[in-house]
Amino acid sequence: MMADIVERLAGGVPRRSMLLLAALFVALLAAPWIFNDYLVTVLIVILYLAFTGQAWNVMMGFAGQLSLGNALYAGLGAYIAAALFTRFGIGPWLGFLAAMPVAAACGAAIGFLAFRFGVAGVYFAILTIACAEFARIGFDHLDVFNASAGLFLPVAQYAHNDLWHLRGDPTMFYYVILAATVVAFVLCRMLLKSRVGFYWLAIREDEQAARAAGIDSFRYKMYAVTISAAITSFAGVFYAFFYNNLFPEQVFNISRSIEMMLGPIIGGIGTLFGPILGAFVLTGLAETLDTAMGAFGLDLPGAKQVLYGICLLIVVVALPEGIWPWLSRRLGLTGAWR
Amino acid sequence: MAFDVYLNVAVAGILTGLVYGLMALGLSVIFGVVRVVNFAHGEMMSIAMYLAVVLFSGFHLDPLIMLIPIAVVLFVFGYALQAGLINPFITRPEYSQFLLLVAIAIIIVNTLLIIFGPDARTVQTSYAYDSFQLGVLIVDASKLYAGAAAILFAALLFAFFRFTPVGKAVRACADNYTGALVVGLDVNRLYALTFGIGAACVGAAGVMMTLIVDVTPMIGPTYTLLAFVIVITGGLGSMPGALLGGILIGLTEAFAGLLFTPSAKSMFAFAILVLVLLLRPQGILGQRAT
Numbered sequence: 298m299m300a301d302i303v304e305r306l307a308g309g310v311p312r313r314s315m316l317l318l319a320a321l322f323v324a325l326l327a328a329p330w331i332f333n334d335y336l337v338t339v340l341i342v343i344l345y346l347a348f349t350g351q352a353w354n355v356m357m358g359f360a361g362q363l364s365l366g367n368a369l370y371a372g373l374g375a376y377i378a379a380a381l382f383t384r385f386g387i388g389p390w391l392g393f394l395a396a397m398p399v400a401a402a403c404g405a406a407i408g409f410l411a412f413r414f415g416v417a418g419v420y421f422a423i424l425t426i427a428c429a430e431f432a433r434i435g436f437d438h439l440d441v442f443n444a445s446a447g448l449f450l451p452v453a454q455y456a457h458n459d460l461w462h463l464r465g466d467p468t469m470f471y472y473v474i475l476a477a478t479v480v481a482f483v484l485c486r487m488l489l490k491s492r493v494g495f496y497w498l499a500i501r502e503d504e505q506a507a508r509a510a511g512i513d514s515f516r517y518k519m520y521a522v523t524i525s526a527a528i529t530s531f532a533g534v535f536y537a538f539f540y541n542n543l544f545p546e547q548v549f550n551i552s553r554s555i556e557m558m559l560g561p562i563i564g565g566i567g568t569l570f571g572p573i574l575g576a577f578v579l580t581g582l583a584e585t586l587d588t589a590m591g592a593f594g595l596d597l598p599g600a601k602q603v604l605y606g607i608c609l610l611i612v613v614v615a616l617p618e619g620i621w622p623w624l625s626r627r628l629g630l631t632g633a634w635r
Numbered sequence: 636m637a638f639d640v641y642l643n644v645a646v647a648g649i650l651t652g653l654v655y656g657l658m659a660l661g662l663s664v665i666f667g668v669v670r671v672v673n674f675a676h677g678e679m680m681s682i683a684m685y686l687a688v689v690l691f692s693g694f695h696l697d698p699l700i701m702l703i704p705i706a707v708v709l710f711v712f713g714y715a716l717q718a719g720l721i722n723p724f725i726t727r728p729e730y731s732q733f734l735l736l737v738a739i740a741i742i743i744v745n746t747l748l749i750i751f752g753p754d755a756r757t758v759q760t761s762y763a764y765d766s767f768q769l770g771v772l773i774v775d776a777s778k779l780y781a782g783a784a785a786i787l788f789a790a791l792l793f794a795f796f797r798f799t800p801v802g803k804a805v806r807a808c809a810d811n812y813t814g815a816l817v818v819g820l821d822v823n824r825l826y827a828l829t830f831g832i833g834a835a836c837v838g839a840a841g842v843m844m845t846l847i848v849d850v851t852p853m854i855g856p857t858y859t860l861l862a863f864v865i866v867i868t869g870g871l872g873s874m875p876g877a878l879l880g881g882i883l884i885g886l887t888e889a890f891a892g893l894l895f896t897p898s899a900k901s902m903f904a905f906a907i908l909v910l911v912l913l914l915r916p917q918g919i920l921g922q923r924a925t
Contacts, residue, residue, distance in 0.1 A: 363730055410909075416916045419672050419729060419871070423863050424912050427905045430860060434902040551856060555737060562734050599748035599852075606741035613734045614720075617727060 306486055314630055325475055329468045337467045341539065343580045344474040345532060350560035350572030351481040352528035357558070358567035359485075359494060360521035361501030362408075363418070366425030368553035369432050370400040370526040374533025375543055376436065379448050382462075382538075389463045393534045397527050403428075404526025408519050426551060433549030442545075450541040463538040470539050477535065478573070481528055485569055493520060501567070529557075563612055565619030574621050582608055639771035644889045646774055650782035652885020654843045656878035657785040658858065659865035660792065661836030667872035668809040668829040671721060672729070674736035677858030678743040679834055683709050683841030684850040685747060688756045691845075698758055698842050699780055702788075705842050706835040713834025718827040725826070740855065747852040755849040763846075781843035788839045789878055792832070796874070805829050809872075837862075861901070864908045870921020879920060883907070 307315065325344075329337050349371065356364045377399055378392030387395075407428055411421050437445045458465030463473070488494045496517045499507040508514050537543055547553070564575025586601045616623050662676045673679075686705045690696045716739070724732050765776035796802040808815040808825050815822055848854075861884070869880025884904050891903040911918060 357730060363733075365733075410913050414913050414916055416912050420867065420912060420916055422729070422733075423867055424909065426860065427864070427908045427912070431902055431905045431909070434899055434905070438896070438899055438902075551860070558730075559734070559737075562730055566730065597749055598753070599745035602745035603742050603749065606738045606745065609734065609738035609741070610720075613731060613738060614723075617731055 306483065306490065311630060313628070317628075317630075322479070329471055334467050337471050339580065339584055341467060341471050341474055343576045344471070344478045345535065346556060346560050346576035346580060347573040348474060348478045348481050349529055349532045349557040350564070350576055351478070351485055351569075352525050352532070353557050354561045354567065354569075354572050355485060355488065355528065356521050356525040358561055358571070359489065359501065360497040360518055361504075362518060362521060363422040364425045364522075364525070364554075365422045365551070365558070366407075366427075366429030366554050367525070367529050367557045368549050368551065369425070369429040370404060370529035371533035371536060371553065371557075372429075372432060372436070372545070372548040373400045373403060374530030375537035375548055376442050376448065376533075378534040379450055379537040379543055380442055383448065383450060388461055389534050389538050390461065393531055396534060397530045400530030400533070401523045401527040404522045405519060408522035412515050412518050426554070429549055429551065429554060433545050436545035436549060442543075445545060448543040450538065452541050463535075470535075474535060477531060482569060482573070484528070488524070489569065493517060497521060559609070561619075563609070563619055565621030565623075568619070568621050570625075571619055571621045574624070575619070578620060640893070642771065643773055644893050645886060646772060647778060648886040648889025649882050650774070650778040650885075651847060651889070652882035653782040653785040653789075653878070654840050654847065654881070655861065655865055655885050656869075656881020657789055657843075658837050658840035659862045659869065659877040659881050660789060660874060661833035661840070662862045663866045663869070663872060663874060663877040664792075664836065665830055665833035666866070667874075668805055669717065669721075669725060669826050671725060671732050672736070672863075673830075673833065674733055674859060675740035675743060675855075676837055676862045677860070678740045678855035679709065679713070680837045680841035680844065680858050681747060681850060681852065681855045682712070682743060683838035684845050684854070685751060685756070687842045687845045688758055688850060691758045691760075692756075697760060698845050699784065702784060702839055702842050706788075706839040709838025709841075710831040710835040712831075714827045714831035716834070717830030718823070721830065722823055722826060740859070744852050744855050747855075751852060753851065753853070755851045757849045758845045760846065777846040781846050784843055785840065788836070789874075792836065793874065795832075801825075801828070805832075857901075861904070864904050867918055868908055868911045870918025873918065873920045873922070876918055876920030880918070883919075 325340075328340055332340070349367065353364065353367050356362050356367075374393070374396040377396035378389050381387040381392040381395060382389065407425060410416070411424055416424055436442055442448055458469040460469065460473075463470070488497075496507065496512045499510065499512055500514050500517060504514050533548075536548070559579055560575030561572040562575065563571075563579060564573065565571030583601070583605060586604050590596070590601055612620070658676070658680060662673055665671060665673050665676075683705050686708065687698045687701055690701050690705075691698060720739070721732075721735065724735050760777065762776045762780075767774045767776065767779065796806060804815070804820050805825050805828065807818070807820060808822050808829075812822065815825075844850075865880040865884050866877055867880075868883060869876030869878070884907070887903050887907055888900040891897075891900040895903075915921075
């Protein structure tokens with residue numbers, strides 16, 4: 298049974314890819330012993346974006362549905378888990394069990410309305426933005442969640458790491474998000490190798506042809522939206538307990554949605570490794586720019602973002618497929634970059 | 636509340652909505668012809684707003700006089716952007732175009748932030764507090780001028796697309812790309828021209844917007860979203876639809892501000908968008924894509 302699953306997941310992957318993956322995993326496991334707390338925090342941000350990027354990739358990269366509002370699902374996860382914790386003392390894991398169905402239902406509702414009424418492409422993308430913005434302004438006026446004043450989680454000094462309540466030092470959070478990223482990676486690989494995954498790719502490539510071949514495209518697109526929303530909601534729970542404060546203006550901001558999708562697009566859309574690589578490249582770039590600016594004594598608000606924007610521009614102009622497809626060819630992993 | 640309050644709010648909403656409509660018209664023209672969704676639309680508008688603010692505070696040039704010159708500057712900017720950067724992307728997938736324009740938007744917002752700082756700037760015209768009274772109706776002079784200028788600019792644009800040879804050529808590109816190539820139209824140049832025209836629209840709208848609201852570097856994304864809402868409500872690619880959508884959203888915002896709370900006003904605009912997408916995905920005046 299176990300061997301079967303491993304065989305299905307790892308089957309057909311070149312040895313070099315497996316080695317690369319294993320090396321990366323070991324390096325990530327060892328990272329907290331090597332790096333200081335600041336760098337661990339940077340790694341947490343990277344893995345957070347890799348995780349949310351992986352979830353976004355399910356919707357866009359696999360099933361071809363462009364969502365620009367994934368911050369909605371993360372925001373719902375964050376707010377529900379945080380409210381349960383602050384009001385009733387319910388821990389984040391149980392909170393996640395409560396938040397996930399809500400986020401998934403929300404994704405399913407948007408998907409249902411969009412796919413039933415033929416809202417596709419750019420229109421679908423803008424519908425997702427609209428729903429996220431609607432939630433942002435709505436939460437700004439919802440007193441249950443402290444409205445625009447923000448929802449704060451009690452921060453106390455904990456003598457030891459409390460994994461059950463997600464209270465502790467960055468290293469604990471690092472391992473939680475690392476585990477989540479690994480789970481998401483394996484889950485996506487499983488999905489991609491399953492019947493559903495093949496149907497998604499067929500729908501992405503040519504929906505009419507897929508339907509002609511007998512694929513119930515409505516149903517499988519619904520799966521994609523729901524799964525993506527459910528995965529993203531965990532990122533929200535993590536966000537709430539890591540940052541300890543939530544403002545609708547930040548959590549549901551369209552910039553959050555954009556951040557989630559930049560990784561997979563830059564890394565390589567529809568690839569499993571793209572979201573991870575993209576998150577490393579983008580966050581690494583932002584941090585390098587920060588350090589460089591500091592080193593040159595430049596303290597100009599906005600200068601870093603301008604350079605960041607220029608780098609994005611260069612990547613998207615030079616590598617239309619993303620970095621990973623190009624890099625994997627360079628590494629001799631031809632055909633294996635999925 | 637009395638009837639005259641509603642009437643005043645409605646007129647103010649329509650006048651602001653006309654300026655919104657002109658802004659959205661730019662987005663609609665660009666999408667209708669070039670088939671690229673300009674995710675940097677509001678950011679382009681903020682460039683025009685800052686130009687108006689600088690020209691006013693530095694040289695005391697009234698925004699209404701600078702309307703055409705600033706629109707021309709934005710035209711050149713849009714033309715160059717399309718010809719230099721966006722053109723290779725017209726055949727690429729939507730997410731790729733999206734990323735390109737998001738990158739452009741990030742650069743614009745933060746360049747403005749570097750130059751002007753985060754504080755809100757404003758234009759204090761001599762007629763800022765003037766108003767006209769017509770029976771129970773009291774109309775802000777600034778809003779009236781802005782609305783009238785928006786109508787004028789939109790009318791010029793309609794005339795351009797309907798009657799001039801170049802305008803007809805642009806419409807030909809929009810109707811049938813291959814056909815336009817076959818009859819020997821320089822499609823790339825016409826695309827750049829169209830993007831320029833779209834930029835000029837949003838530039839003109841931005842100049843008039845300085846009469847109504849303050850400008851900060853962060854205003855861009857908000858107006859990009861608003862332009863989407865308007866254009867989709869009216870019908871993406873439909874010029875009268877953009878104006879109508881602008882008026883509708885202007886009215887919605889005005890009444891939401893009056894009846895509920897001003898900070899929640901865009902929630903109602905988004906609610907309208909969701910309703911329109913579900914009931915009539917092609918927009919009120921849009922035509923169903925085949």
